[in-house]
Amino acid sequence: MKNDTTDQLPKTQRALVAGGVGKLILRNDAPLPSLQPDQVLVKVQAVAINPSDHKFLDLSTVEGAVSGADFAGTVVAIGSDCLKPLAIGTRVCSCVFGSNPLRSDNGAFAEYVAIRSELCILVPPRLSLEVAASMPVALITAAYVLRSLRLPSLVPLDGKQPPKISSARPRWVLVNGGATATGTILIQVLKNVGYQPIATCSPKNAALVLKSGAQKVFDYKSSTCANEIKAYTKDSLSYVLDCIGSPSTMAMCYQTMGSAGGRYTALEPYSERIKSTRSDIMADWILAWTVYGEPVALDGIYKREPILEDFMMCSSWISMIEPYLANAKIKPHPVDINRKGGLNAIPDGLDLMRKGKISGKKLVFAI
Ligand SMILES: NC(=O)c1ccc[n+]([C@@H]2O[C@H](COP(=O)([O-])OP(=O)(O)OC[C@H]3O[C@@H](n4cnc5c(N)ncnc54)[C@H](OP(=O)(O)O)[C@@H]3O)[C@@H](O)[C@H]2O)c1
CATH class of the missing domain: 3.90.180.10 (Medium-chain alcohol dehydrogenases, catalytic domain)
Incomplete structure (x- = not known):
């Protein structure tokens, strides 16, 4: 020692x-x-x-x-x-x-x-x-999420030059489960690295999630939640983080994804059955214990x-x-x-x- x-x-x-x-x-x-x-x-x-x-x-x-x-x-x-x-x-x-x-x-x-x-x-x-x-768990999980979603930092977190990305390109990231302990930290991280997080939560947690930096929140218990997200993002959502990761949340997240497809990352193993419904979405799940x-x-x-x-x-x-x-x-x-x-x-x-x-x-x- x-x-x-x-x-x-x-x-x-x-x-x-x-x-x-x-x-x-x-x-x-x-x-x-x-x-x-x-x-x-x-x-x-x-x-x-x-x-x-x-x-x-x-x-x-x-x-x-x-x-x-x-x-x-x-x-x-x-x-x-x-x-x-x-x-x-x-x-x-x-x-x-x-x-x-x-x-x-x-x-x-x-x-x-x-x-x-x-x-x-x-x-x-x-x-x-x-x-x-x-x-700590949420902060460390954030590193895995950024890597899994292939979200380059748009601002120089580490002092390095960020990649040049067209300003016209939509930068929405849906955080499903925005009121989770992981969700509020991820929303802040996403905002800090240059993206526009939107999130789902219960109405009682809307203020918390908006304060964390979500641009807009949606009630996940509403039957129109996925459609509202799709309309808000003008069918251009291409990044989704699912902090819940159940088959039903995965199905809802898949419905929100724009018609050009994108990346879906869950904090729990995803459903192969739902994955097979859209080949234009790259599904992944992370395990931070590594x-x-x-x-x-x-x-x-x-x-x-x-x-x-x-x-x-x-x-x-x-x-x-x-x-x-x-x-x-x-x-x-x-x-x-x-x-x-x-x-x-x-x-x-x-x-x-x-x-x-x-x-x-x-x-x-x-x-
Ligand atoms: N794989 C990994 O490495 C890793 C790392 C970190 C966490 N995790 C996992 O990630 C999950 C979240 O962990 P956490 O500690 O962040 O959770 P948490 O803070 O305990 O989550 C509680 C929140 O979950 C929200 N929620 C429950 N069902 C929901 C649904 N259907 N849609 C949207 N939100 C819902 C509730 O939001 P409202 O109150 O607004 O309803 C509640 O406030 C857990 O399963 C955990 O094991 C995995």
């Missing part, structure tokens, strides 16, 4: 681990995650919950594995080969692959996490650690070999977007912070999410 406070670190920690299908139990004697030379150890001060937390727990339970992805905290130990210049005490946020069958000691619902230094997002002074914990450049040992279509390119893409994406967080060009999804319950309160939060009761906000827990 290059730099550490190892002497002051406890030998064990409190952590929420899978105790069976759909069940989390609090362990008081869980081991601290082992630290690789390219990783830092972070003392977790806040975590947020994601749908993947309960999906892993319910559908691919790894008994004894620490759960949780999104976290924020301070660096307490630094491996000997870390490339990002972080110091002890630096405030960072990121996400880990909790419930990972290959790394059962490392999940966010714990007092300590280990994470590659390049995947740490610096938390600017204007953001509290609680608020910062709500953002961000670590390590194997994803999930079943079936979720299984992945290590993809180093994804780690490289996200490392440079994080460096590009850090200034956008610092100057509030990318703002957090609304947060509901539980400051009293700590790790004990997380299972109830996950249950609300499981039942579809979270709308337009991210549940955050101070640890």
Whole structure:
């Protein structure tokens, strides 16, 4: 270790681990995650919950594995080969692959996490650690979405010259599920890179989604939603991000696409049956768990070999977007912070999410 406070670190920690299908139990004697030379150890001060937390727990339970992805905290130990210049005490946020069958000691619902230094997002002074914990999964997902939709940045996020694209070309991107935690971040990212996002949401979340930067919102529960979008975009929509990714949302998204076709990207595996209805639409779905450049040992279509390119893409994406967080060009999804319950309160939060009761906000827990 290059730099550490190892002497002051406890030998064990409190952590929420899978105790069976759909069940989390609090362990008081869980081991601290082992630290690789390219990783830092972070003392977790806040975590947020994601749908993947309960999906892993319910559908691919790894008994004894620490759960949780999104976290924020301070660096307490630094491996000997870390490339990002972080110091002890630096405030960072990121996400880990909790419930990972290959790394059962490392999940966010714990007092300590280990994470590659390049995947740490610096938390600017204007953001509290609680608020910062709500953002990493969505921020990292954004890099995959831009790549999948083949949306070149029209503004120089990284200081490089952007590609020249005719100003006459429509730049609509539909974000279906604009009020999701991923949706409000993606809308802001799309706007920052030069596109005109439009979105679907419930009427009660219209103000939130418009404030995030959507040019127009549509009620996805309306039977005329797809037609309204098609009319608004004058049959020219060619990019759709589906943050819900169910067969019914995919069918609706396909109806919105202009007659010249385009690209559809979902955050869940798409329906082959609906894909086959239009050969002019390139369908794709993303899986951000490849961000670590390590194997994803999930079943079936979720299984992945290590993809180093994804780690490289996200490392440079994080460096590009850090200034956008610092100057509030990318703002957090609304947060509901539980400051009293700590790790004990997380299972109830996950249950609300499981039942579809979270709308337009991210549940955050101070640890
Ligand atoms: N593949 C990946 O790498 C990846 C990465 C990130 C997320 N995801 C997945 O993406 C999905 C969204 O995650 P999240 O955390 O962003 O969600 P979230 O914040 O928990 O989503 C809640 C929102 O979903 C909206 N919603 C529900 N049904 C809808 C529908 N039919 N049409 C439009 N909006 C609908 C609701 O909007 P209203 O309240 O306005 O009704 C609600 O506010 C999850 O399935 C998650 O697992 C996957």
